[in-house]
């Protein structure tokens with residue numbers, strides 16, 4: 217098992233490296249998030265032992281039970297699934313990065329609770345570019361007020377955007393979505409001083425992360441290519 221994960225992890229890292237080189241980018245600016253949802257703590261531990269440090273989970277409760285069982289220095293937990301407001305406090309106890317900010321009320325709640333806990337997590341806004349196909353994230357129309365609110369959120373470190381395009385058999389079809397997310401980030405940065413520029417784009421999964429890297433991804437969320445097929449979602 218450990219050997220398997222190590223081999224797959226190395227292969228994914230190699231593909232990230234090659235995609236970065238192809239795009240004239242430095243592979244060091246791309247963080248591989250190993251999406252460990254549905255896999256148990258022992259499996260995550262194998263990935264830690266193989267060198268993975270960033271893990272993505274889509275359910276707060278699942279992460280809360282798994283994370284304390286995983287040993288290793290500098291491990292970061294990323295919430296990549298929708299966050300219900302009643303789970304905000306629990307999420308802040310465990311996650312270092314929240315990719316799924318999708319409403320004004322969530323910004324306000326996370327900011328307040330982060331302040332109470334003395335934390336300042338990295339947050340990204342999830343943008344729904346996929347008309348109805350994904351149905352998660354803020355629409356482009358909702359984005360300006362969320363971005364504005366994050367500008368005033370003292371206890372949230374707003375760094376960028378995340379998206380989850382519809383599934384395409386041919387990864388090339390996702391390219392337009394990845395490009396659009398980059399353009400949206402550029403539009404936001406245009407109105408901000410350089411020290412407040414958004415640097416992160418969380419986009420790309422097992423079947424399309426190379427295309428996402430070519431379009432500027434700084435965080436890729438890869439599950440299946442590292443851990444194998446999930447039994448259930």
Ligand SMILES: *Cc1c(COP(=O)(O)O)cnc(C)c1O
Pocket residue numbers: 251253274296297380420421422423437438439440441
């Ligand atoms: C499950 C999931 C992934 C990983 O998907 P794979 O196809 O297994 O790589 C990435 N992002 C999000 C938001 C997910 O829910």
